[in-house]
Amino acid sequence: MNWLIAILQTLLFVALAPLLAGWIKCCKCRLQNRKAPSLFQPYRDLIKLTHKQPVVSEQASWLFIKAPYIIFSATVLAATVVPLIAVDLPTSASADVIVMVGFFAFARFFLALAGLDVGTAFGGMGSSREMTISSLAEPAMLMAIFTLTMTASTTNLSFAISHVLNEGLVLRPSFVFALAALTLVAIAETGRIPVDNPSTHLELTMIHEAMILEYSGRHLALIEWASQLKLMLYGVLIANIFFPWGIAETFDVQALGYGLLAIMGKLAVLAIFLAVAETLFAKMRLFRVQEYLSFAYLLGLLGLLSHIILEASR
């Protein structure tokens, strides 16, 4: 039964990711004073792409064709680790947050290789930029997560969320820092403004898009879907760690239903914040990203320190 719910939760993750992307698009359009496409447009786009014949360069190796499947699978596996509507599921008990970061790194490794594989200048440029950013983002992310795990004395997300739930509403300075750090990292890792612009057509400014410029058809669909999933993962991570209330602790239908509604509500609100931020800010210069991520790292570090100084003695 538990395993069934775990699988169901992962499927839900995969199924809802395009909806979140559609919602963000919708919010952004409204903020820019224009009509938004349907909420379900990302689904239509994915379906359209699967119907198209993929065009693969003659120079591409097997890696280029396999990479979308590897990236998508690794991202789905990362999703199994994160509690979406319920805690204490067997999948999240068997792997912790370090594994999740590992899955992300694994997916990124293949994405960067695929970008290099066809030998175009843009792919290589995108891969190089992506690796630069991720090498700075990952320590910052781990720092934010360590703050959390020190409070809960576990690296397991499920247990950590339970711990926060049991403690009730306590204002922890360390969590404020960790939340800020994780938000900054999430924006960088998912390629949103001001770090990267997911909707640009300017090859030379691209990071994520530059790596996947050569992809088409179902390959592109899988990669797009994986990035939507990644965006949702970060959203769920922020929503459920820092505001876990509403998540199902038992496995009856009512609790699960509430859990689903709660996370959808939380994500909808987070998406509005993201859309507002993306409307307010221009993209920063590429070389500013390191300052931005150093700041995220510093926030994570401050979170850790404030935990040790202010909270650990209790």
Add this chain to the structure above:
Amino acid sequence: MSSSNWTADFLSRLSTDITVTQIDISSVTLWQIESHAWQQFAELAVQQNLRWAAGWAEHIEHRFFINTCFEKQGEYLLLRTIIDASNPELPSQATVYPAANRSERHTQDMFGIKFVGHPDDRRWTRHQAWIEKNYPLRKDFPVQGTPVGITPPDMHYPFIKSHGAGTYEIPVGPVHAGIIEPGHFRFQAVGELILNLEERLGYVHKGIEKIAEGREPESLARLAGRVSGDTTVGHCWAACMAMEQAAGVIIPPRAALIRGILAERERVANHMGDIGAICNDVAFVFAQMQFSRLRELWQRTNATVFGHRLLMDKIIPGGVVCDLSDESCALIKKEITELRKELTEVILALDLNSSLEDRLYTAGFLSEEIAAAFGTVGYVGRASGQDKDVRRDAPYAPYDQVTVKVTLETQGDIASRLWVRYKEIRTALRLIENFIDRLVAGELRAEWQTPVAGSEGLGIVEGWRGEIISYIRFDADNNIARFYPRDPSQLNWPALEKLVLNNIVPDFPVCNKSLNGSYSGNDL
């Protein structure tokens, strides 16, 4: 300041071995010199701070006429030499004037004239669409061209190379991810820093100069309106002005005022589009959406009042084909009042945004020296301290009735180019109101007089990108013998190669957009 002073002064400075024959054509001074003194003259001209403005050639009965247009203090000087077609060689002026570089290469590709001592004699306009040693603008070349079937790939153009650890090459275009005109950019970079940029244009060569030959004036005006779609009013006006000069036609005052209104409306529309596009290139989409909306409303008024969103084919030789009723005037004035209010609001959102400021200030810096050396015109020049505007310096009807305030900035960065555009919108709005107030009842079109064979004219107007120079020579029977339009982009494109240096690769698109050269106008 009497502008005619410098020509007399210049004449006195010429060494005795340069023989100048002064010929009168309409409003421009034309000097004819011996071909051997071609470069020597340029050396003197650069000492006297003459700006190189345009260069073109013409094939007339076994001889090539080669022309260069200089400008100083709003006075234009046309320099001409005639060489024999059997041995077409001429000393290069590009050694002295970097602005002449691509123009001479264009002439070399189109006429087979060799410019001796040219610092870079690689082909420019010729890709692979016509056979080597075939020269399209010679009279014996057929108008339909010599098609070679499928144009073979242009694989062997010798780009400038860089060597050393960590340097690499980024080829961009001619086909881009966005829907823009085609052009190839070759970057040499180390890390993200741009070491060198080389432009390779010519992908939208349409043979404008060749297909202009033999046209009637009205047909040529239509063609000129298609040199660059976004400057249809500017090019059409310049071509018509040149033809009117050649034919000795003076347009009625009402037609001149309406031409002015059309040109300023084109300026406003394009500047608004550009400001939005610059912001979009740094992912500040809000501004783009707002400016797109304003531009769209503006163009819809164009459609209601003048019958065309982009104002195409409204200017004809001898006048205009559209009139302004009193209701239309009221509508335009009301629209301007509303636009001013909206602009004030939107521009504030841009001005107060520090993340936008961070991207636009100091990026894409073009120094005053380089801007002057390349003779950059329009907003690109005016953002780098080049105080030039044909509307003020060499006023033509209807600008001779008004005072045109020229916006000048000296920082030379992307932000300067954006602010020059914004202030020019405000100036243009005032000008439109002014012209409407001055509208007098009268004819819209002067009667056309067939010009005598061989008569020439030079139309110089300030298009929205800057100074446009259009040269026309008539043949017998009202037919065009030669049409050469010099789009402002021709002078501004080389400046892009300079202003991106010391910037990083991902900042190139916004640098390029801040300059926004026309590919079509450059490639002809």
